[in-house]
Amino acid sequence: MGAMPAIPPERVALEASGLKKSFREREAGERHWRQVDAVAGIDLVVPRREILGILGPNGSGKSTLIRMMATLLIPDAGYVRIFGLDATHDRMAVRRLINRVSVEASFFKKLTATENLAYATGLYGVSNRQSQQEAARILKRLGLPAQKLRVPLEQLSRGQQQKVAIARALLTSPNLMLLDEPTTGLDPKSRREVQEFILEVRATHDATIIISTHDMEEADRICDRVAIIDRGRFVALDTPRGLKDTYGLGRDSLESVFFNLIGTTLEQDSIDP
């Protein structure tokens, strides 16, 4: 993994050390529970204003990692510190500094975007009027027509719902945004709009952004650094350029890096009993 110069503590947005999380699982018909290590020891330091991408196959631990950062899961071992605050013990203080967009745009489907946003921002102490003004501005920027704010969310496309979800996260002015596959399922135009907006947010809001994605081109385009995660461990962490130089097998694409790193373990999978 690419070495990173030491960052002064006041410049650190997020620090994770020895982070582990496992779950008990039992498939239909199975009698016994088995333990699945979703995150198996992650160390990470993210400086302020960085956009860090997390790339990994399905089930590699991306969402579990982001949930631990988002104070929604308690680690089995290790810690996450956000702006120096422990995500387990200082949950309330951490929650004021972060927000999250998940892969599924979770809303009250019968309510309009305006009503959903008023509820979500009300929980953060943002007034209804302020929320509506700011939401209209953000959603206009994201290319969502104003009249869509007043129809039930269930009548919006997935891409439109995801834009509302991004607005919901931004309305609380988080210092750290956790984006869990925010562009999955979006058409290319919407994806590009969201990517541009993420870059704009970093530039204008002084925000740090951690984004998990399957999209190699997206990671290459917007991320300062990219971590490749497999079986709950980072197998590489560097700038996109650094990853391509080290693991790209002579090709200038993150895809070749990804398959080089993950493909090896797939082969091991087929050999190991």
Add this chain to the structure above:
Amino acid sequence: MLAVQVARESQAVWALVRRNFHLIRRYLGWEVVFLFYNVVNTLTIGLIGLAMPAGTARNREVVYLAIGALLWNFLSILFQEVSNSVQWERWEGTIEYSFMAPIHRLTYLGGVCLWAVLYGLVRTVVVLLGVAFFFHIAVGGADLVGAAMVLLASSVPFIGLGLMAAVLPLLSTERGAQATQVIQGVLLLISGVYYPVAVLPHWIGWASVLSPATYTLEYVRQAVLSGASVVSLIPVSVGLLLSGVVLIPIGLIIFMVAERYAMHRGTLKRNG
């Protein structure tokens, strides 16, 4: 700093009440059906009293049963709204967002409870109007202020019980909501909603003293049927409030422990 925090938490309570109001508007068809069923159900129960021979006893029986149906309507709405709040968030997939907000859990649950009381009162008043219109009940000697006092005092312990029940959907995605119905059913059985608790078999009758609804029903009936004075109802109202003062913190602690357990197990994320 404290003022800012209080303002923020109050805004959150209001956001929850407003959200639920918007949801009711969107599910208005359901509401009409529920309300219609409530009115018809209460009338049906009152009609059992009309089967008695005409006279004072018949009037008394109708009012006795109608009070049971109305109070049970109010208390079960309170209980369901509070205990189903988690299930509803699971259903919509919003639970992680609501629980990630930087507010105390007491604030979240306070918003849910405030909505439950307001919503329960409105629905009960509508049913009451239906009952009054249908039966032409004469309650001239009734102490309605005393009855309202007992009713409001009893909503406090019921909120505490609702908080305890809300834990179940948090712990079990698939079976939690159904389990809350079991609690509600037991309360219906032991609280003397439609009969005096004295008729219960001994093996279950002793449990009636544990239910706040037992006292609510008994003393509201005393106020309406026997005109018991407000002063005479103060001790039981204080008792109900005190039981709520005990039950709400216990409910809150149980809820927070269950939430922490869910955050360990990773069960918050699953949609039921």
